[in-house]
Amino acid sequence: MAVESAVHAGPGTDLSLVTGGAPAAVLLVDLTSRTVVHANPVAEQLAPGVALPVGLDRWSDAADLRDLDGAALSRTEHPLSRVARSLPVAGQAVSAARVSELGRRREPLWVVALPMVGAPVLADHALVAFLPLSRREAARAAADAAQAQAQVRDRAVLATGMSFTVADARAEDLPLVWVNPAFTAMTGYPLEEVVGRNCRFLQGAGTDPAAVAAVGRALAAGEEVTATLLNHREDGSAFWNQLTLSPVHGPDGELTHYVGIQTDVTARVAADAERDEALTAERRARAEAETARAQAEAARRDAEESRGRLELLAEATSRLAVTLDVAECRQRLLDLVVPALADWALLLGTDEQGGVEQVAARHRDPARAQDLQHYVVRWLAALAPGPVQRTLLGGAHARRISDYDAAERRQERESWVGDPSILQLSDALGAASVLLVTLPGRQGSDDVLALVRGPGRPRHTEDDLHVAVDLGRRAGLIIDNARLYGEQHRIAATLQNSLLPQLPAIPGVRAAARYRASESGARVGGDFYELIDLPGDAVGLAVGDVVGHDVMAAAAMGHLRGLLRASAWDTTGPAPEAVLDRVDRLLDGLGMATMATLAYARATPAPDGTWLLEHATAGHPPLLVRAPDGRVDTLDAVHGLMLGVQPTTRAGARRRLEPGSTVLAYTDGLVERRGEELSRGLARLARTLAEAPEDVEALCDHLLARLGDTDDDVAFVALRLGRP
Known part of the structure; x- marks a missing residue:
């Protein structure tokens, strides 16, 4: 029997969204230590690989809890922060990152958290439930209404008739150890009357034995189960109870509790009338002839086929x-x-x-x-x-x-x-x-x-x-x-690759480069690299990143490459800092509204067999040098202002390198990760470079395989200096 109910907290806000039948993620939190000590399988899927017990902050980071738009939650509005302060969460819309074979996506959730006051053994714990929301736009409307009127939000969970229970799975007959006030409001049974009893006291003569048996089989197997049962309140009145029981496990994987989420899916006023109608229909059905039963069966099959078609269309879209x-x-x-x-x-x-x-x-x-x-x-x-x-x-x-x-x-x-x-x-x-x-x-x-x-x-x-x-x-x-x-995407990749140079063959050095575009549809970026055969025996090495991710950024990158090559290729052998200053002045003088970071180095062979490396940066991550013995150094002695802000005078640095040294220039996509300090990314890159093969092509493949999985574009060039 399907029964629907909806309670509205405001115009266009359907709070029945928080009472859907999809599986909920459930946590039991120790408030004294602020740790998650028990979780059900759905919660384990939200934070995969996290072993219990675990701190609330770490569990939240693993689940990547954010608001509906994916923005970070502040401490004051973060539901788990409120739980850690022993504050209840009557209802709050958030989103979590779920990873599956289909990829990574964010799912809207409705969070409810209640201290388990009066629960034996668990009195210093809190129950946290994450209920799936069916539609993001409706979820946003419910969240906006809750934020605009806190009292409405506080009534939302009670208004839906949603209650929570916790049963001890290790004790015989699964006795209840705690129920929330909404359970008392829905059934009339207070906490002190239900603790220690199995919740079958809600059943009555009209409860379907087959449904009860199905629930029993699922509980015996330690599985989650959802059923709709005809239950009775303490005063004897009947109501339809949509019940979801979820197994909760402890740190060692042992089944410790069952958390029940119960929703009154009938209107209280219509409950007795619907029950009487159902009993009357049952007596009438028993008196009908076998032909009527055959017709009902045919109608049921037709309904199932119709429902199957609708489910097929819905599944196809998703x-x-x-x-x-x-x-x-x-x-x-x-x-x-x-x-x-x-x-x-x-x-x-x-x-x-x-x-x-x-x-x-x-x-x-x-x-x-x-x-x-x-x-x-x-x-x-x-x-x-x-x-x-x-x-x-x-x-x-x-x-x-x-x-x-x-x-x-x-x-x-x-x-x-x-x-x-x-x-x-x-x-x-x-x-x-x-x-x-x-x-x-x-x-x-x-x-x-x-x-x-x-x-x-x-x-x-x-x-x-x-x-x-x-x-x-x-x-x-x-x-x-x-x-x-x-x-x-193919057009964007072709355009981007057409703007990148073919590395020239230069005697005395070996070079290789890689570029990988971010997986972002038709976007193109401003990342580029450059290797210049300079007059004499010198070699110019550059890598840059134009601000932006669009066709304009790619066009600006092409202009910037031209200015760089023109400024660097000079028989006077200008120092790298002079080259960057000249490029900056040209951008300003030509009225080009381009902002970019750039690192440029000039390698010149010396008579004693070594190489003189001169380098300067304009707001770009520092170059890395791997010595012949495998030691990796970061050339961070100079930090210049990025190009396009205002013309300035930059400083440069010089370093003597042994033959067999490798110089690596790269864009920030190789080191930066969301929410991580740049120093950690630089250290990771240095370690990876130290472990890479000596051959520059193999070295580039090694870096791309280890560090190329990023949301940003990646461009880098490696230059191995030989013996002059």
């Missing part, structure tokens, strides 16, 4: 929208429709002219996968030329062929292919009913989805066609977005 890879998106679509709508399916990717460009296929029987691929190859080779939509659908957007295996269809099917023998392959795979739908894109190149059911299976209905059309519209838009993203 599963397809999480990837930006076209091939993966197509494969996920096939995984959804087989076997829900078909025994096997083909997804025909088309080009701009509507011809088949590629085909993805799936069969419900893995043993037939090879047969299906053989059919696809043969079918593509014999497919009639021209737009596939016109060939198969006659130009329409959807088509149902429920009599696909009829003899009358043979001539039409033969018109699709030049070799009629191919039809025998489809018949062998099983083809009795077919749905053909297009996946409309923005640019007119519609993919085509073919859904095939074999003999002995129900023929496709009009309802199936409607579902397939709706699914096709959604999938077409998502696949088109993924295709557009891929094209833009």
